[in-house]
Amino acid sequence: WVQQSHRADKSAPGFGPLWTWASSPCAGWSKKARADRYAGPFDISTATPALVIANSHDPATPIKGARALAHDWAGARLLKLDTWGHGSLASSDCVDDAYAAYLLRGELPPVGTVCEPSHKLFK
DSSP: OHHHHHHHHHHSTTTHHHHHHHTGGGGGSOSSOOTTSOOOOOSOBOSSOOEEEEEEEOSSSOHHHHHHHHHHSBTOEEEEEEEESSOOTTSOHHHHHHHHHHHHHOOOOOTTOEEOOSSOSOO
């Protein structure tokens, strides 16, 4: 964890070590893989295209990971929320509406959709 936290600090300064050390309780887990875990392949087509939602400035899960995921999953769509912080739901009416449309009707937002937060970070 020490080495990984230093690497994480380079890609997410100030936050990388926090998120790395948050996983330290896993150190006591068995190294033996469970037979029912999914080990890939990850470049698959799903029955319903996935909706990937990400914030433009998320220190915990940078948007580059969301872009890669949306690219690798056939038919997936990235919905970007142009804001800081971790977590998108309940931060933007635009995101919440798109999320509801996806869950209720299987509708994806148009390619390239960028949502704005419903409330300004600073007034």
